[in-house]
Amino acid sequence: MAFFTMEDLKTGNPLIDEQHRQLISIVNDLLSACRQRRAEQFESGLAFLRYYTAKHFFDEEVLQIQYGYPGYAAHRVRHDEFKTTIRNFTLELKENGGNLEDRVASYIGEWFVNHILTEDIVLARHIREGAKIAISA
Ligand SMILES: [Fe+2]
Numbered sequence: 780m781a782f783f784t785m786e787d788l789k790t791g792n793p794l795i796d797e798q799h800r801q802l803i804s805i806v807n808d809l810l811s812a813c814r815q816r817r818a819e820q821f822e823s824g825l826a827f828l829r830y831y832t833a834k835h836f837f838d839e840e841v842l843q844i845q846y847g848y849p850g851y852a853a854h855r856v857r858h859d860e861f862k863t864t865i866r867n868f869t870l871e872l873k874e875n876g877g878n879l880e881d882r883v884a885s886y887i888g889e890w891f892v893n894h895i896l897t898e899d900i901v902l903a904r905h906i907r908e909g910a911k912i913a914i915s916a
Contacts, residue, residue: 790895790903794842798835799895805831806891813880821880822872828887829865836862843902846909854898861890 790796809824811817836858843851868883 790900792903792906795903806887810884813884818877825869846906848902848905
């Protein structure tokens, strides 16, 4: 069963939406591993999420610079907060072992829904409007 679907999270920007599609799948797998207490999948899922978000956030930030997005600095702060939190979860997991599943699941679930539905949607709108101006000029 999926925890998130693209229908909930669609921004209308093809690059962001494709990467979000991948992210939703990674997040859903990780949330399943959390709920079912599958330790190996939890650890590998967390590592893969960390890798994929680094790539996705970088691509999103490049787009923001290309399109002169005025919310770039604030958006980047949100990405950096997420990366720091996931890095800290990873360190805690290595030092102390398990029992992080509930905290990780609730942080990731809330962060993604809030971030995509509020901040990424505003960014996608800015990019779409910028593209229309470029085509009509
Ligand atoms: Fe973002």
